[in-house]
Amino acid sequence: MIKHHPTFELLQSFVNGDLPASLSAGIAIHADMCQECQRQISQLTDQIAEANFEFEANFLDRFIIDEEKDLDEIATIDFDDMIAGITASDEIEVLKEKEDKFISFNDTNYKLPDALHNMVLGKPAQIGKLSRSRIQLDEDEIHSSLLHIKPGGGVPEHTHKGFELTLLLDGSFEDEQGTYVKGDFIMLNSEHQHHPVSEHGCLCYTVANDALHFTKGINKLLNPIGSFIY
Amino acid sequence: MQTNLLCKETNAKSIKMSDEIDHPQLCLWLKAVSENRNKQAFTHLFNFFAPKIIRIARSKFPNEAQANEVVQETMSNVWRKAHLFNQDKGAATTWVYTVMRNVTFDMLRKVKANKEDNLSDDIWPIAEGLVSDDDAYEDHLETENLKAVIDNLPESQREVVKGFYFMEMTQEQLAEKLNLPLGTIKSRLRLALAKLKVKLGENHD
Ligand SMILES: [Zn+2]
Numbered sequence: 001m002i003k004h005h006p007t008f009e010l011l012q013s014f015v016n017g018d019l020p021a022s023l024s025a026g027i028a029i030h031a032d033m034c035q036e037c038q039r040q041i042s043q044l045t046d047q048i049a050e051a052n053f054e055f056e057a058n059f060l061d062r063f064i065i066d067e068e069k070d071l072d073e074i075a076t077i078d079f080d081d082m083i084a085g086i087t088a089s090d091e092i093e094v095l096k097e098k099e100d101k102f103i104s105f106n107d108t109n110y111k112l113p114d115a116l117h118n119m120v121l122g123k124p125a126q127i128g129k130l131s132r133s134r135i136q137l138d139e140d141e142i143h144s145s146l147l148h149i150k151p152g153g154g155v156p157e158h159t160h161k162g163f164e165l166t167l168l169l170d171g172s173f174e175d176e177q178g179t180y181v182k183g184d185f186i187m188l189n190s191e192h193q194h195h196p197v198s199e200h201g202c203l204c205y206t207v208a209n210d211a212l213h214f215t216k217g218i219n220k221l222l223n224p225i226g227s228f229i230y
Numbered sequence: 231m232q233t234n235l236l237c238k239e240t241n242a243k244s245i246k247m248s249d250e251i252d253h254p255q256l257c258l259w260l261k262a263v264s265e266n267r268n269k270q271a272f273t274h275l276f277n278f279f280a281p282k283i284i285r286i287a288r289s290k291f292p293n294e295a296q297a298n299e300v301v302q303e304t305m306s307n308v309w310r311k312a313h314l315f316n317q318d319k320g321a322a323t324t325w326v327y328t329v330m331r332n333v334t335f336d337m338l339r340k341v342k343a344n345k346e347d348n349l350s351d352d353i354w355p356i357a358e359g360l361v362s363d364d365d366a367y368e369d370h371l372e373t374e375n376l377k378a379v380i381d382n383l384p385e386s387q388r389e390v391v392k393g394f395y396f397m398e399m400t401q402e403q404l405a406e407k408l409n410l411p412l413g414t415i416k417s418r419l420r421l422a423l424a425k426l427k428v429k430l431g432e433n434h435d
Contacts, residue, residue, distance in 0.1 A: 015331075017331040017332070017335040017338075021353070024353045025352075028352075045320070045324055045327065046320060048327065049323045049324040049328070050251070050323055050324075053279070053282050053323050053326075079277070082302060082305070083269075083272065083305075086272070086302075086305055087267075087269045089306075089309070091310055092310050092313060093313075093314065095314070115349075115352050117352050118352055120347075137343070137345070138343045139343060
């Protein structure tokens with residue numbers, strides 16, 4: 001059963017459209033697997049929509065009296081022109097049926113989550129039991145990947161300077177806190193230190209805004225590959 | 231609850247955040263656009279939403295032309311996608327909001343990351359929309375039953391119960407929102423719960 005969910009604040013920013021594409025996709029994928037978060041998102045969307053349009057109605061009234069300069073700016077759009085332009089077209093949106101897409105790691109085919117359908121995936125690179133495919137979102141210091149861990153593989157003990165999201169798409173892994181299963185949404189910050197191991201193998205969607213930092217003994221030598229994994 | 235026959239109202243409606251928004255009317259306009267390509271109805275929708283969308287977009291884009299583009303894009307999508315609006319799944323304001331949010335998201339990505347990958351419809355699929363309330367609750371019959379009982383409460387108690395249980399607001403938040411003393415909220419909630427217990431008990435027998 002899924003035990004780890006996005007925080008209320010994250011869901012709120014998600015609904016507002018304020019999160020980067022990488023994190024938005026993570027929440028969308030989780031909500032596809034989690035009824036509870038789906039319900040919350042749906043309620044939040046109702047409330048936020050209402051608040052936005054309601055607030056704007058009141059706000060507009062106030063501001064029309066107060067600020068003539070802004071009023072001029074609004075008047076720069078010719079609404080009638082725009083309406084005429086839009087309604088001149090007879091086109092309606094025809095929905096294309098979604099085709100499932102797959103990605104293959106270690107000779108296993110995994111169904112790609114819908115939210116990732118139009119993202120560009122880099123060629124998988126491999127180190128030991130880890131393979132990852134970078135997702136080309138171009139979000140500066142934020143890196144998103146699909147990370148596959150073969151049975152018995154793991155990520156050496158590490159901390160991160162920023163945040164690190166791990167969303168389990170398939171399989172399971174374990175760390176000091178317990179076992180994580182498909183759908184779990186695990187958001188860690190720089191205070192956390194962990195050492196996930198996957199006994200049976202797993203596929204994760206990961207988003208991190210800084211390279212991993214390995215903390216223990218010989219593993220410190222691995223720091224250059226921290227940036228490989230996430 | 232005659233209006234419910236026309237269009238599901240947003241949850242938020244029940245706690246009086248929106249006395250000024252005529253939800254059933256917005257739904258009818260959307261329907262007229264979708265079924266008859268009715269330009270008059272579209273003009274009404276445009277006049278209602280466009281000024282609000284401009285204000286919201288201006289807070290996200292420094293550039294006036296970009297804010298205007300959000301209006302243009304959002305309202306074009308409303309015209310082209312009106313048939314995808316499902317009134318059983320949510321209010322018209324919710325649907326237009328999601329259309330606007332998606333347009334804004336794609337445009338911001340274009341501005342910031344210089345990417346024209348239009349990911350928003352994959353992240354927030356417009357067509358599937360939101361889960362209906364029915365899907366969300368595990369026991370459909372039980373929920374319907376509960377809703378009916380709640381709808382029969384006096385207005386003053388109903389809004390408190392809905393806010394507290396359906397919107398998961400705290401009693402303090404409700405007091406603030408409804409502009410009532412906390413004690414009043416508490417006693418209304420208590421009264422309502424006593425009634426609900428009796429009513430639901432009856433129904434179970
Ligand atoms: Zn969840």
